[in-house]
Structures are given as C-alpha cells and as structure tokens.
Amino acid sequence: MRLWSDSRVGITEQDLADIALTVADEAAQLARTVRAEAVRDVATKSTVTDVVTAGDTAAEELIKARLAELRPGDAVYGEETGGALGDGVTWLVDPIDGTVNYLYGHPSHCVSIAAQVGGRSVAGAVVEPVSGRRWSAARGHGAWLDGVRLSVSAPASLELTLLATGFAYDRDRRLAHAAVVAELLGVVRDIRRGGSAALDLCAVAAGWVDAYVESWLSPWDWAAGALIAEEAGAVVRLPGEHGLGDSAVFAAAPAIADDLARACADAGMGAERRGG
Structure with a gap:
C-alpha cells in the first residue's frame, strides 16, 4: 500500500515503519547504555524544569546518522537539534520522550520516530529502553507491540473511562490544564x-x-x-482537527470518544490561558 509518490521504487509505509523501528531500537539501546553518565550532563530549555541530557543529544545524533544512511535525502526534524521539513518524507524524532523520567531513573521513557508525508504520519515506532517494548505502526497496516496486533478498549461509559494526560513544563500552562483535569476527574473513572x-x-x-x-x-x-493509537482503532484528533486548543492531542476508544470530547470542552480545554 502506497499513499504517496516516492522516486525510490518499492518503498512502502511498512518499509518506513521497519526503518523507524530498527533505528529507534538502536537509539534506545544507546540511551540505556549511557544513562549513568548522561544524566550528569544536564541542560535546560524552555524552563528550569524542561531538561535535556547528554543521552537525548547522543540518541538524536545516532538517529540522524542512521536515517542518513538508510534514507538519504529525507528531511529529519529532531526535538533537540532541529532540522527542516521536506517535500517528501520527513522524519520527526523525539530521542527521549519523558526526559525527566530518564533523568530520575523512572522507566517510563522512550525513543519515538515517525515518518510523515505532507504533515501526516505514515509510519512510526516507539521503543522503551528499560523494558525493551517495541511499538510500531504503518498506515493501513495496524499497530503492533512486540509482534502482537493491538486493539483499543471498549469502556461502557464515560464514568468507567480511565484517562491519561500530561502537563506542560511552563508553570501557568500546568496550572491551567490542572483545572481542566480537576473537572474531568468528576466524570471519568480515574486519571493516569x-x-x-x-x-x-x-x-x-x-x-x-x-x-x-x-x-x-x-x-x-x-x-x-x-499513528499507533489510530491504527489500533482509536479516534484520534490532532492539533487543528478539534476545538480543544491548537496544540492539543485527543485519542480515545470509539465507545466514549464523543462523550469525552464534550466533557473536555465543558471543562474548559481549549480555553486555557496559554501562559508564557
């Protein structure tokens, strides 16, 4: 299945997903190996709580080098070192997503690599350095965890919905989203x-x-x-595809997606003060 035109004959979404998984796996091994030394070299970005370690930088350098070998000519845009968006395939790279967890030794962090065409993800992989779990998806080919195909849940109602969320590094933005989450706590099962x-x-x-x-x-x-959530059957709404704010991401089991979207809007999501 091919959803875009590529001059390299025979390249498919699945091929790109395989490349993403291979490179993410290598970067995850590096992040795990260098962690003890890497967390001694820590800088900050947007705020004092927004950190970047030597592990982030080393992993991104490895990813860029490997993608240059495997997909020469593709654009690469990384969180730490930037890059450019291309007209064909662009690789979006988060060398360590969950850097604060990585810094503290908390196992919930990962390497994330996606191939996008026209701003739309067509392939992606997420690899966890500590557990070794390997997540991947190619558009139209489903989502997978260590070779097992994934499928979203089917909660019976919004009040039985287990909701995950996160918070920005900026203090004002954290507080604004915390107010939304406080409202949602009254209508869902619990928050993670x-x-x-x-x-x-x-x-x-x-x-x-x-x-x-x-x-x-x-x-x-x-x-x-x-993409992994969408290929597993989730209703996914990205920035610009909903009324919940221009940088919000929404992913939900179809059974409760509409109800949750309404609850988020009622709680003020999308109207939060943007902060600094």
Missing part, C-alpha cells in the same frame, strides 16, 4: 499521568487506558504514538 506523551498514546492503542488528552504538545511528541 505517566510522563511520556508517546507512551500514553501507545497505552491507548493497547487498551491499558481508554483515552488520552493533553495540551501544548509538539509534533515530535505525538507523531509516532498518535
């Missing part, structure tokens, strides 16, 4: 906060949670995970 947007989206795909919503995400945060 893992610290990695990519893994939260994968959890929706596996049925480990029923839905995930978060504001103020960047494309590399969701590019692979959102």
Whole structure:
C-alpha cells in the first residue's frame, strides 16, 4: 500500500515503519547504555524544569546518522537539534520522550520516530529502553507491540473511562490544564499521568487506558504514538482537527470518544490561558 509518490521504487509505509523501528531500537539501546553518565550532563530549555541530557543529544545524533544512511535525502526534524521539513518524507524524532523520567531513573521513557508525508504520519515506532517494548505502526497496516496486533478498549461509559494526560513544563500552562483535569476527574473513572506523551498514546492503542488528552504538545511528541493509537482503532484528533486548543492531542476508544470530547470542552480545554 502506497499513499504517496516516492522516486525510490518499492518503498512502502511498512518499509518506513521497519526503518523507524530498527533505528529507534538502536537509539534506545544507546540511551540505556549511557544513562549513568548522561544524566550528569544536564541542560535546560524552555524552563528550569524542561531538561535535556547528554543521552537525548547522543540518541538524536545516532538517529540522524542512521536515517542518513538508510534514507538519504529525507528531511529529519529532531526535538533537540532541529532540522527542516521536506517535500517528501520527513522524519520527526523525539530521542527521549519523558526526559525527566530518564533523568530520575523512572522507566517510563522512550525513543519515538515517525515518518510523515505532507504533515501526516505514515509510519512510526516507539521503543522503551528499560523494558525493551517495541511499538510500531504503518498506515493501513495496524499497530503492533512486540509482534502482537493491538486493539483499543471498549469502556461502557464515560464514568468507567480511565484517562491519561500530561502537563506542560511552563508553570501557568500546568496550572491551567490542572483545572481542566480537576473537572474531568468528576466524570471519568480515574486519571493516569505517566510522563511520556508517546507512551500514553501507545497505552491507548493497547487498551491499558481508554483515552488520552493533553495540551501544548509538539509534533515530535505525538507523531509516532498518535499513528499507533489510530491504527489500533482509536479516534484520534490532532492539533487543528478539534476545538480543544491548537496544540492539543485527543485519542480515545470509539465507545466514549464523543462523550469525552464534550466533557473536555465543558471543562474548559481549549480555553486555557496559554501562559508564557
């Protein structure tokens, strides 16, 4: 199945997913191997709580080098070192999603790599350095965890929905989203906060949670995970596809998607003060 035109004959979405998984696996091994040394070299970005370790930088450098070998000519855009968006395939790279967890030794962090065409993810992979779990998807080919096909849950109602979310690094944005979450706590089963947007989206795909919503995400945060959730059957709405804010991501089991979207809007999601 081919959803775009590529001059390299025979390249499919599945081929790109295989490349993403191979490279993400190599980067995850590197992140795990260098962690003890990497967390001694820590810098900050947007705020004092928004950290980047030497492990993030090393993993992104490896990913860019490997993609240059395997897909020469493709554009690569990484969280830490930037890049450019291309007219053909663009790779969106989050070398360690959940860097604060990585810094603390919490196992909930991952490498996330997605191939996009025209701003739409066509292939992606998420690999966890600690557990070794390997998530992947190719558009039209389903979503997979270690060779097992994934399918979302089917909660009976919104009040029986287990919802995942996360919070921005900026203090004002955290507080604004916390007010939304406080309202949602009254209408769902419970809330989970893992610290990695990519893994939260994968959890929706596996049925480990029923839905995930978060504001103020960047494309590399969701590019692979959102495709994995969508290919597992989730209703996925990306920035610009809903009324929940121009940087929010929404992924939910179909059984409760409409009800949850209304509840999010009623709770003020999309109207939060943007902060600094």
